Amino acid sequence: MDSSSLTAIWLTCKLATLTTLLLLLVGTPIAWWLANTRSRLKGPIGALVALPLVLPPTVLGFYLLITFGPHGFIGKAMDALNLQRLPFTFAGLVVASVIYSLPFVVQPIQNAFEAIGKRPLEVAASLRASPFDAFFTVALPLARPGFATAAILGFAHTVGEFGVILMIGGNIPGKTQVLSVKIYDYVENTNYTQAHWLAGGMVFFSFFILLLLYGSRKRAGWSR
């Protein structure tokens, strides 16, 4: 495997890790809200979160490119703050990945919160735990299997990302050239040997991830 492949692997791991951490931070409150709200906005917000599941990545990438660009509102905001615009940067990839993988993190956590139900939180309240306290000492520990699934899915989905990256990240080695793009690059240049290394590695990686996921699901079969 050549050094540019290793660079791509490292970049991919960095992107997926950072994205997963951010997603757990952003996704948990969204999942909590979706699991508990009686608001009429639950439907629309839920649909919005799930949108990346059905949209072609190119569509998402296209609109992100426009919003991040010099005429988009995020692009304009970045200009006003004297920050570098997001397209073709690693930061841009992170923001895009967070949006793209959002449903893969929110939904397992939401399901876990819904499965817990209200009762354990009512019990916590009767034991003098404030809602904030009960969230951290009861809801989070009980939803742990959901968080494990969410982290694994979020990480794996970000690693497998291609279309969005190509649209907004381009193909800059060491900066935005992640694994999936690198493989495409090799194949275009008919460098099949290198492509095999990476593609084969991905097959093993994905299999391992799924194994982990199903294993943890079985173990997570706790009941009340």
Next chain:
Amino acid sequence: MIGRFRIHYPDFTLDVDLALPEAGITALFGPSGSGKTTILRCMAGLERAAGGFLSIADEVWQDEPRGIFLPTHKRPLGLVFQETSLFPHLSVLGNLRYGMKRAGNAKGEGFDAMLDLLGIRALLERDPESLSGGERQRVSIARALLTRPRLLLMDEPLSALDMKRKLEILPYLERLRDELSIPVLYVSHSLDEVARLADHLVLIENGKAIANGALMDVLSRLDLDAAFAGETGAVLETTVVAHEADGLTRLEFPGGHIYVAGHAHKIGNRLRCRIHARDVSLALNAHTDTSILNTLPATVVAIADTDTPGHVLVQLKLMDEKSLLLARITERSRQALGIKPGLAVIAQVKSVAMLR
């Protein structure tokens, strides 16, 4: 303790105004769906009745017109649910500590006594999932009480247990009743449980309280036959006075004495007995030529029609002029014997249910 709650649901309206004793066990009894649990949830602050009011020992927890509503976690109460509600991610000890810590009882005041009272000392290191249903409920009760609540709310704590487990946990509840100084509100749809444990009884039907009074008084009322669904019967609080050679035990109470079979209780123990109205028949004279063992001289107080075709319910006053008994007899017998208020009769008791 005063609680006023009115909540409208699409298919159900709860509307109660309750004045309840500040000590002892008060049972909320009624069929499923009558609103018992909703009352409990209102008291716990888990449901919020728009115009609700709740005060306990001169402390106001909810007074909506004045804008007062303490959320659940600010109410010093203990709550025991129907099914096990122990946190599965904490050990038994972790569960007990969860409430103690937050209720300002980190030092564990009363901890040892509570372990003994509920017999859970050996369970501390165990996982909730490895406990039996009865053990879990005992731990739940201990967890609630270790927060040193001012009010204990129990929502059918035995109904998820089988008969064996129920019998195992009932003695613990009786000890609680005798040792706790706080009021306990106990929701149940089992008349046996209520008759055995409660001091005070509130009858709930269709979201309304149709009776509210001392247990013995409410159980010997004539007008509640429908609510008790044919299980109508008075309760007598007796004392075990002697075990006799032929296998019978003599129980005494202010209005007389009765014999029951079985030596299970210590002499001097208090023992509650329930006498179903259907197990009491009336005679005008004391017979010696009858196999019925328990006969009690009584005076007819009142007579009421019932839903049981051809039958009437007769309320009787025993010798002490206080103890009440109910008898279900046919209208034909009533006419044949000329039973009317004030008449002296002999109540023949065919069967006595010992409640503990």
